[in-house]
Amino acid sequence: QKEVEQNSGPLSVPEGAIASLNCTYSDRGSQSFFWYRQYSGKSPELIMFIYSNGDKEDGRFTAQLNKASQYVSLLIRDSQPSDSATYLCAVGPPGNFNKFYFGSGTKLNVKP
């Protein structure tokens, strides 16, 4: 079993719609959760992070965390073609920030 699982996609949504990206993790003690965006041929860039159960909003992005279900998601409102990229979920193990497990990423296509 992989530490972090994501649906590889592609997930296709029309411009202006809400894109919902999901991630599950295996270590129940995980404490930090990050979403990165990676454009083709580029390096990952941090979108946002969440540490506590519930929702965290930053502009058009909302991260949702449910530790009981070991589930974290990213919602992108008013999706734009420029949001088309691969979205990586990263999970930090308990007690330290020195090693993150990344999922394989979900490819998002936003159609004009």
Place this chain on the structure above:
Amino acid sequence: ETGVTQSPTHLIKTRGQQVTLRCSSQSGHNTVSWYQQALGQGPQFIFQYYREEENGRGNFPPRFSGLQFPNYSSELNVNALELDDSALYLCASSDRGSGELFFGEGSRLTVL
């Protein structure tokens, strides 16, 4: 404020050779992590350096080694290259304790 820079951006080696990849961390960051990203996969943690010492290691063999220098820049060395070492090698700097990784553009290694 300068970002994370990596060199070289692309390189081709043959099986059995050795390679050194270099990384300059973002200004103000004291921690450098190295990740390997195979095509279509998420980044995999190789190791992290803090104050010139290894501060955590992933599931990589000893032929993967590294250094951190007093100015927080870092090197990744890979000996006895194998075909499966072909990947994008990402350096990420961070402020220890924050968990937020800032990636360089990566070094794409091809082993023939």
